[in-house]
Amino acid sequence: MTTETTDTADEAPLFGPESQFSAFFDDPRWALAMIRATVLEAAHPQIGAALVDNSTFVAHPWRRLRNTFLSMRRMFGSDVAEREREAARLNRLHARMSGSDSRGRAYDAMDRAARAWVVATLFESAVTMCRLSGQPLDQDTMERMYAEYRTFLAALDGDAAELPADLNDFWRYFDRVVENELENTEAARVILYRLFDHLPAPALLASAPTLWAAGRAVAGPLLGAVTVASLPEPYRRRAGLPEMPGAQTLMQGAYLGAGLARFLPEGWISAESIIEVLSLSPGSDDPRARTVAALRARMKRVSALLRLLTPLGGDAGPGPDPAPSAGTGEGQRSAGEFFRQVLDQTGDGYLDWPDLAAMARELSTRLDLDEPEETRLYDAFAAWWRELQTALDTDGDGRVSADEYAAAIPSLAGPALIRVAEVLFDATDKDGSGSIDAGEHRTLFRTAFHRDLSPTDGAYGRSTFVGDFLSFMSGRRTSTPYDPLLADA
Numbered sequence: 001m002t003t004e005t006t007d008t009a010d011e012a013p014l015f016g017p018e019s020q021f022s023a024f025f026d027d028p029r030w031a032l033a034m035i036r037a038t039v040l041e042a043a044h045p046q047i048g049a050a051l052v053d054n055s056t057f058v059a060h061p062w063r064r065l066r067n068t069f070l071s072m073r074r075m076f077g078s079d080v081a082e083r084e085r086e087a088a089r090l091n092r093l094h095a096r097m098s099g100s101d102s103r104g105r106a107y108d109a110m111d112r113a114a115r116a117w118v119v120a121t122l123f124e125s126a127v128t129m130c131r132l133s134g135q136p137l138d139q140d141t142m143e144r145m146y147a148e149y150r151t152f153l154a155a156l157d158g159d160a161a162e163l164p165a166d167l168n169d170f171w172r173y174f175d176r177v178v179e180n181e182l183e184n185t186e187a188a189r190v191i192l193y194r195l196f197d198h199l200p201a202p203a204l205l206a207s208a209p210t211l212w213a214a215g216r217a218v219a220g221p222l223l224g225a226v227t228v229a230s231l232p233e234p235y236r237r238r239a240g241l242p243e244m245p246g247a248q249t250l251m252q253g254a255y256l257g258a259g260l261a262r263f264l265p266e267g268w269i270s271a272e273s274i275i276e277v278l279s280l281s282p283g284s285d286d287p288r289a290r291t292v293a294a295l296r297a298r299m300k301r302v303s304a305l306l307r308l309l310t311p312l313g314g315d316a317g318p319g320p321d322p323a324p325s326a327g328t329g330e331g332q333r334s335a336g337e338f339f340r341q342v343l344d345q346t347g348d349g350y351l352d353w354p355d356l357a358a359m360a361r362e363l364s365t366r367l368d369l370d371e372p373e374e375t376r377l378y379d380a381f382a383a384w385w386r387e388l389q390t391a392l393d394t395d396g397d398g399r400v401s402a403d404e405y406a407a408a409i410p411s412l413a414g415p416a417l418i419r420v421a422e423v424l425f426d427a428t429d430k431d432g433s434g435s436i437d438a439g440e441h442r443t444l445f446r447t448a449f450h451r452d453l454s455p456t457d458g459a460y461g462r463s464t465f466v467g468d469f470l471s472f473m474s475g476r477r478t479s480t481p482y483d484p485l486l487a488d489a
Helices: 029-042 045-054 061-075 080-095 112-132 139-157 167-180 186-198 209-230 233-239 247-263 271-279 289-309 335-343 353-367 371-392 402-408 415-428 438-448 462-474 483-487
Strands: 098-100 106-108
Touching: 029 045, 029 112, 029 186, 029 209, 029 247, 045 098, 045 106, 045 112, 045 186, 045 353, 061 080, 061 353, 080 139, 080 353, 080 371, 112 139, 112 167, 112 247, 139 167, 167 233, 186 209, 209 247, 335 402, 353 371, 353 415, 371 402, 371 415, 415 462
Parallel strands: none
Antiparallel strands: 098 106
16 A cells, blocks of 8 residues: 655645644643643544443553654655554454444444544644733644644544545544543543543652642642633533633643743754653663653652652552662562553553453554464463453353452463563564564664663573563563563553
């Protein structure tokens, strides 16, 4: 499938660094626009139901942000082959998401109208972002950017027929969907009223929960108010969304303030670098780790001072900020922590198939698996889920609660989980030698897991790899290589 649009000599390409969209990647206003677009997506009944059932945005929002950012980079980059590969990956991912919502209405993540709405919210929020920050786009620029977004949709669906070809028709289409189709869905409410208030700390701030809680207590409600105030008025009215006094002024100030970043020297703000630094975990050997470690130490001191001056309850906790374990880089983890941090990937308080599918999705994405390897991995996780359901679902409701898990205190390392580990090993052992050599090892832990854990003998055998993975997935100990992959927020 070829989706590249031929450009005339005096036109900027629809994709790549000269496109209209690429200018937003490092624009602080884009963060506000993305939140707004996500709420509008979640307000669509089909998309909202798919998010509630399958997404990890509640339990692992920073990981979801990173994956979304990287995917957009690939889709809007100038490399046609990379874009087509990413589009195929996204289509495989979405093809596995279908079901019904709480009212029994069917949803399908491959529904073309719903996918078009996702693209529409991104475009409309970008236009709104510029208008609210006092830099409205001219008609020609909007036309050009709209062509980019339609071509993006064509890269996914084969054509862009679900979005109007004419920009004027697009605004009528957008208003119609807002007026007639959007709802106050559970997913939209979670984003607006739960996610901001309970947003887990990124890895960078995980060792200073009190400091994070203090900042979140102030920024969370403000961010929620700014987002609600920026939503289309017809949707706010139909959904009954409350708007706090002064929210419109606050929203204008937030967008105008973020828009001032245009006066900073070029290259001072890099969204990719910020996301990567936020994702650095304790013990990381990333070249930036020393600076981050020093910053963490200062933040811990500030956190301790805040606790003394203004004690915080809730998830800040009364005890000292946790520190990484010494020596092996591994520490004890309770059954409840393991369930919440690793098993319950969707954050709904239960373990079921969408949680294991999220693990398979994350591993497939990080390892950049081809379709056959990805299918093998999903099949292995599906077999593990059947094994877990048989052993742990004592009340037969089709899912495993935290209490059922804790009461059983099971050994999760059954034959199916061993198969999961073996599939991962085979995907990494590219030359089929039966061991992971130094280059393959670097690819696995540096590229996929952001770690360098080179084995002392220069090779990593199948039994060692399987044993390490099983130890993490069935044990109660933190794991230096795997925590950043499946446990970090």
